[in-house]
Amino acid sequence: MVNQLFEQELQVVNVGLASFAESITGTGGKALQLDWRPPAAGDKATGKKLAALINDPGVEAANRTAFERFLAAQPVLVGVEAAKTAIPGLGERTLLHAGPPIEWARMCGPMQGAMIGAILYEGWAETQDAARALAQSGEITFAPDHHYGAVGPMAGVISPSMPVWIVENRDRGNRSFSNMNEGLGKVLRFGANDPSVLERLKWMEAVLGPALRAALQVVGGIELRPIIAQALHMGDECHNRNAAASSLLFKRLTTALLKTGVPQGQISQVLDFVAGNDHFFLNISMACCKAMLDAAHGVERSTLVTAMARNGVDFGVRVSGTGDAWFTAPAPMVDGLFFPGYSQADAAPDLGDSAITETAGIGGFAMGSAPAIVQFVGGTPQDAIAYTREMYYITLGVNAGFTLPPLNFDAAPAGIDARKVVDTGIAPVINTGIAHKEAGIGQVGAGITRAPLACFEQAIQAMR
Amino acid sequence: MATAKRIIKNLYRDSVSLMQFSEKLNVLEGIRQASAVMATENNISLLVEAGLLAEAAAPSPNDLLIVVEGQDDAAVNAALETAEALLKQKSSGTSEGGPRQVPPKSIEMALEALPGANFVLISTPGEYAAAEAQKALQLGLHVMMFSDNVSIEEEIPLKQYAQAHDLLVMGPDCGTAIINGVPLGFANMVRRGDIGVVAASGTGLQQVTSLIDRFGAGITQAIGTGGHDLKAEVGGITMLQGIEALAKDAATRVIVLVSKPPAREVMAKVLEKAAQSGKPVVVEFIGADSGAISGENLYGVKTLEDAASAAVMLSQSKPVGPFREELPERYQAQVEPARAQLQAGQKYIRGLFSGGTFCYETVLLLSEALGKVYSNTPIRKEDAIPNVWKSQGHTVIDLGDDLFTQGRPHPMIDFRLRNERIVQEAKDPETAVILLDIVLGYGSNMDPAGELVPAIRQAQVAAGERKVVFVGSVCGTDSDPQNLTQQEHMLREAGVILTDSNAQAARLAAAVVK
Numbered sequence: 019m020v021n022q023l024f025e026q027e028l029q030v031v032n033v034g035l036a037s038f039a040e041s042i043t044g045t046g047g048k049a050l051q052l053d054w055r056p057p058a059a060g061d062k063a064t065g066k067k068l069a070a071l072i073n074d075p076g077v078e079a080a081n082r083t084a085f086e087r088f089l090a091a092q093p094v095l096v097g098v099e100a101a102k103t104a105i106p107g108l109g110e111r112t113l114l115h116a117g118p119p120i121e122w123a124r125m126c127g128p129m130q131g132a133m134i135g136a137i138l139y140e141g142w143a144e145t146q147d148a149a150r151a152l153a154q155s156g157e158i159t160f161a162p163d164h165h166y167g168a169v170g171p172m173a174g175v176i177s178p179s180m181p182v183w184i185v186e187n188r189d190r191g192n193r194s195f196s197n198m199n200e201g202l203g204k205v206l207r208f209g210a211n212d213p214s215v216l217e218r219l220k221w222m223e224a225v226l227g228p229a230l231r232a233a234l235q236v237v238g239g240i241e242l243r244p245i246i247a248q249a250l251h252m253g254d255e256c257h258n259r260n261a262a263a264s265s266l267l268f269k270r271l272t273t274a275l276l277k278t279g280v281p282q283g284q285i286s287q288v289l290d291f292v293a294g295n296d297h298f299f300l301n302i303s304m305a306c307c308k309a310m311l312d313a314a315h316g317v318e319r320s321t322l323v324t325a326m327a328r329n330g331v332d333f334g335v336r337v338s339g340t341g342d343a344w345f346t347a348p349a350p351m352v353d354g355l356f357f358p359g360y361s362q363a364d365a366a367p368d369l370g371d372s373a374i375t376e377t378a379g380i381g382g383f384a385m386g387s388a389p390a391i392v393q394f395v396g397g398t399p400q401d402a403i404a405y406t407r408e409m410y411y412i413t414l415g416v417n418a419g420f421t422l423p424p425l426n427f428d429a430a431p432a433g434i435d436a437r438k439v440v441d442t443g444i445a446p447v448i449n450t451g452i453a454h455k456e457a458g459i460g461q462v463g464a465g466i467t468r469a470p471l472a473c474f475e476q477a478i479q480a481m482r
Numbered sequence: 483m484a485t486a487k488r489i490i491k492n493l494y495r496d497s498v499s500l501m502q503f504s505e506k507l508n509v510l511e512g513i514r515q516a517s518a519v520m521a522t523e524n525n526i527s528l529l530v531e532a533g534l535l536a537e538a539a540a541p542s543p544n545d546l547l548i549v550v551e552g553q554d555d556a557a558v559n560a561a562l563e564t565a566e567a568l569l570k571q572k573s574s575g576t577s578e579g580g581p582r583q584v585p586p587k588s589i590e591m592a593l594e595a596l597p598g599a600n601f602v603l604i605s606t607p608g609e610y611a612a613a614e615a616q617k618a619l620q621l622g623l624h625v626m627m628f629s630d631n632v633s634i635e636e637e638i639p640l641k642q643y644a645q646a647h648d649l650l651v652m653g654p655d656c657g658t659a660i661i662n663g664v665p666l667g668f669a670n671m672v673r674r675g676d677i678g679v680v681a682a683s684g685t686g687l688q689q690v691t692s693l694i695d696r697f698g699a700g701i702t703q704a705i706g707t708g709g710h711d712l713k714a715e716v717g718g719i720t721m722l723q724g725i726e727a728l729a730k731d732a733a734t735r736v737i738v739l740v741s742k743p744p745a746r747e748v749m750a751k752v753l754e755k756a757a758q759s760g761k762p763v764v765v766e767f768i769g770a771d772s773g774a775i776s777g778e779n780l781y782g783v784k785t786l787e788d789a790a791s792a793a794v795m796l797s798q799s800k801p802v803g804p805f806r807e808e809l810p811e812r813y814q815a816q817v818e819p820a821r822a823q824l825q826a827g828q829k830y831i832r833g834l835f836s837g838g839t840f841c842y843e844t845v846l847l848l849s850e851a852l853g854k855v856y857s858n859t860p861i862r863k864e865d866a867i868p869n870v871w872k873s874q875g876h877t878v879i880d881l882g883d884d885l886f887t888q889g890r891p892h893p894m895i896d897f898r899l900r901n902e903r904i905v906q907e908a909k910d911p912e913t914a915v916i917l918l919d920i921v922l923g924y925g926s927n928m929d930p931a932g933e934l935v936p937a938i939r940q941a942q943v944a945a946g947e948r949k950v951v952f953v954g955s956v957c958g959t960d961s962d963p964q965n966l967t968q969q970e971h972m973l974r975e976a977g978v979i980l981t982d983s984n985a986q987a988a989r990l991a992a993a994v995v996k
């Protein structure tokens with residue numbers, strides 16, 4: 019190898035003094051200057067740990083295994099059931115929430131509001147005050163959705179009686195779950211809990227859930243990757259924009275519903291509800307991504323990121339090779355545009371499990387396909403493409419199933435490698451809605467944020 | 483004629499992009515027709531009608547179906563492999579539209595922009611350098627670590643890994659190398675030839691390679707090892723690898739080794755490896771007894787200049803040596819006129835050096851000729867100068883010492899400290915000769931003579947009625963960006979007596995004060 023070097027053209031990667039690269043190119047050599055800064059904010063121990071993992075044969079093999087499982091996943095929307103029926107091991111008085119674990123006292127406003135709403139909805143308390151007291155009492159178990167194979171946008175609250183989507187990965191048989199999208203405005207996921215919110219949840223339990231369950235029985239399940247693939251060609255990135263995917267789903271559901279025995283009046287209500295919500299597909303998109311990523315979780319030594327989730331206080335990351343551990347850092351604020359009358363001062367920090375979409379290579383990672391999204395930060399379609407291009411540098415590969423027309427149908431970047439994030443300092447980009455920091459006011463804007471690098475640095479430290 | 487099909491589960495592509503994709507397969511070698519479609523009922527029956535599919539298969543509309551027909555099994559199978567690879571390709575490489583390119587932020591990321599990269603040059607702060615070197619090695623790349631302040635505990639595993647994988651780690655604390663004619667770090671633009679150099683000292687390497695150029699020959703490779711390589715703990719891993727590589731290198735006829743004397747057991751290993759190289763090896767262990775170096779193909783020498791000339795003689799198939807220790811005749815004529823300018827009290831040499839090895843070699847030669855020489859890099863502990871800021875007797879200072887470079891650039895780049903010291907020495911009535919090294923090449927100041935000449939003039943003014951003699955040597959070549967001839971001309975104009983080498987400058991200075 020040393021003697022081979024003497025026979026090759028010297029091609030130098032220059033790490034440090036730029037003048038050295040200039041003298042190499044000035045004398046006819048080839049040199050590329052790195053835009054280098056110490057990885058892990060200069061923490062030497064993490065830097066050394068990272069170096070040991072770069073191109074380590076064991077890690078490479080583990081990542082190949084994990085990434086293949088992720089790509090091979092065939093998520094199918096198979097049913098709708100009450101959470102207590104669908105989700106294995108869900109306790110009787112357990113309320114699930116978005117993001118990494120958090121106790122009642124530390125929860126952000128919207129999440130506390132949603133918890134109170136869920137307690138009232140379940141009938142565990144009659145009044146707001148009683149519900150709050152119950153939440154504080156310690157008699158309710160709060161747990162992350164992710165601990166139960168579930169995901170939920172914003173507060174992400176799932177209570178035992180709520181109907182949930184069931185997605186099954188036909189490749190490995192694992193299942194994932196998500197609650198159903200309530201629409202915009204005053205909704206539980208933003209912490210609203212007045213009677214109109216509870217009434218809608220009851221209707222979803224009594225009418226929406228059973229009708230959609232019947233429809234899915236008629237069609238025998240809906241393959242989700244083709245819908246997402248098509249939606250990416252129609253301007254969605256399936257996180258913050260789901261207009262196309264929701265329409266594609268609506269098409270499938272309409273004919274199916276008509277073949278069920280569901281009364282005409284109810285079908286009409288259900289279709290009105292679905293048609294009126296451009297984000298109806300979001301929760302399904304999230305469950306789909308969760309099913310794909312869970313398939314890749316638990317591969318020893320793999321540095322593949324299998325979850326990114328926020329609870330409005332902490333941002334949490336999970337990695338395939340580090341089991342149940344969460345690596346957390348304070349949830350960032352979101353850079354975005356605000357609805358009339360609201361500003362950054364009203365915003366809660368980043369919230370929700372929906373960053374599972376970015377973890378699976380859509381959402382912000384596929385922004386190049388959804389130029390409409392980039393307007394939230396005053397960007398151009400070129401900026402949207404640039405965000406996607408940047409993500410190729412921190413991913414293990416591409417998902418050939420998801421191609422992006424504005425990038426000349428290049429496959430979307432997929433499979434975040436924690437090593438690459440720390441080594442490059444390029445943080446995963448996330449498209450997201452912005453919740454009001456107080457419970458019940460709802461969405462106040464939308465925008466773009468980045469996952470905190472500190473989470474990935476901790477993950478590297480925890481790797482074997 | 484052969485046909486084959488492949489189903490890729492759950493991969494949706496729209497029909498237009500699949501038509502384009504099919505077109506790419508159609509033009510492959512040995513393929514008659516190819517088609518990629520979503521496996522709908524309708525598409526399957528079209529393929530059957532076209533004869534591409536023997537019989538209708540069960541539709542699976544979410545799967546992508548590729549069918550090819552070609553001259554033989556090999557062709558159709560190759561086409562299917564190509565098809566799958568194309569589908570999984572990261573980038574078509576054709577998309578344009580000007581999204582900003584992200585500059586590479588990691589070595590791994592740089593490999594995407596420079597796929598042929600085979601070498602990483604690291605000059606980060608020392609505390610991060612070992613981690614970057616480890617990444618480079620694990621990615622299969624050779625490394626030069628210009629960075630210093632890397633501990634020996636970090637150096638050893640890097641070098642062991644490199645040795646096990648036949649990779650080179652030059653450094654840490656490797657200031658100079660020339661690989662495939664490309665100067666790395668602080669290095670001169672040296673003619674290419676058939677002499678290979680392995681050196682533990684940066685300025686030692688610069689002196690030897692520049693003199694080889696001056697003497698009309700050239701080099702193949704100049705490999706730096708870094709300053710700690712020949713310590714017992716490291717065991718000379720890089721120097722041994724360097725000798726081995728140059729021994730195998732067909733272009734190299736002569737090998738030169740340059741270092742301060744290595745640890746005893748390391749010296750034995752190095753000389754053994756050199757003896758086995760099958761090529762003439764010139765050995766300059768600065769300050770070691772050159773008589774101790776014996777062997778049929780080994781040539782022990784005393785100075786860096788002798789190392790260069792021995793190598794050139796060997797390269798030109800001329801007999802080597804003998805090397806004289808006295809001042810060559812061509813310089814002797816300059817001694818008397820210089821001495822004649824001195825007043826009675828002017829007795830001492832004051833050496834102000836920017837290159838560590840130049841300083842060390844000077845201390846050695848002056849001690850031999852004159853006795854006690856004070857220095858911040860003394861040969862004997864008792865010759866350490868009590869106050870580095872003030873000379874006494876014969877004094878030779880390495881201004882590249884960490885002590886002087888805290889918070890300021892190296893004296894090869896920044897001349898302020900040396901210029902101030904030149905004037906300070908000139909004011910001392912005991913100063914007879916100010917002895918200098920001037921280092922050209924990449925990395926160094928772009929006009930050292932231009933920096934020094936005003937200070938020399940100022941020094942003569944400061945000396946008042948006395949005259950101070952300036953003696954020095956310029957290390958460099960005419961291909962260096964500063965140009966050797968031009969720099970020497972400027973210095974001579976300012977009254978500096980120049981010799982070709984550092985060793986001769988020391989001898990000339992000694993002759994003046996003797």
